[in-house]
Amino acid sequence: MIHPQAQRAVELWSSEPSPSDPEFDLAARREASRAAGLAERREDVAAVLDHDADGVPIRVYLHASNAGAAIYLHGGGFALGDLETHDALCRRLVNRSGRALVAVDYRRAPDHQYPSASDDVDTVLRWLETHATEAGLRPGPPVVVGDSAGAQLALVAALRRPAAVSGLALVYPCVDPTGSWPSYAEETGGLTGSDMDWYWSAYLPDGVVDSHAELSPLTADLSGLPPTLVLTAERDPLRDEGEALAQRLADAGVSVTATRYLGMVHGFFRWPDQFDASEQATRQVASFVAQRLPTTR
Secondary structure: OOOHHHHHHHHHHOOOOOOOOOOOOHHHHHHHHHHHHHHOOOOOOOEEEEEEEOOEEEEEEEOOOOOOEEEEEOOOOOOOOOOOOOHHHHHHHHHHHOOEEEEEOOOOOOOOOOOHHHHHHHHHHHHHHHHOHHHOOOOOOOEEEEEOHHHHHHHHHHHHOHHHOOEEEEEOOOOOOOOOOHHHHHOOOOOOHHHHHHHHHHHOOOOOOOOOOOOOHHHOOOOOOOOEEEEEEOOOOOHHHHHHHHHHHHHOOOOEEEEEEOOOOOOHHHOOOOOHHHHHHHHHHHHHHHHHOOOOO
């Protein structure tokens, strides 16, 4: 069943044109998402500093503890989202985890298709290896956190350079462009299979095979990846592929924890004012981050 809070959210969100609608205006949706992010209540953190990481804009959130940092990769179907849309969420993660965080403003589709976003994440990881101290951060491999498309980018970052990542926290990851799982057709909460088809088509360049391991990590060799947390929502089209990923990580010998949030829909993680479960999920991710990033000894 769908949770009453999720049902209300879906009814509210249904008034917005979906990406698969002919009248969908990507620029207008980006502005609306940014405005919604700016309107959220923002918790105070020790400091917030914007930097240029070899051409990639990043936002560093510092915490009073001298501990390692997480990297946050926002969702939005590879086409939406920026540093402002997820600013409030990043602040909550910093305060719940007691760790610093770096948000990445990667390039977005369709203007910049695969592998632009993943290459930007690589650039930031390498920049932090040599510039962490000057950014006020403790050097060392970060935990990489992402939601939806951002979770896919987080996983690709770890597949490319496993030793550069100390942990992965993946919130309703999209990891299969084929859309072949039952939940893809059965669930429409906060997202539809048609929406995801549009997002994938915007991200994939012509001629790129959607079974490529970086686009469909379910086909990749997952052994050697760092400890991973996977969160899914029961009424989300991405539920099945996210849980299949968790199973395949376990089969590959990766230390993995998977949690399904019952009655929840895609997007619940970002909106604590609409979903009570958002705070619990945020604390679960924050706890994982804290476990993987030690404080100063």
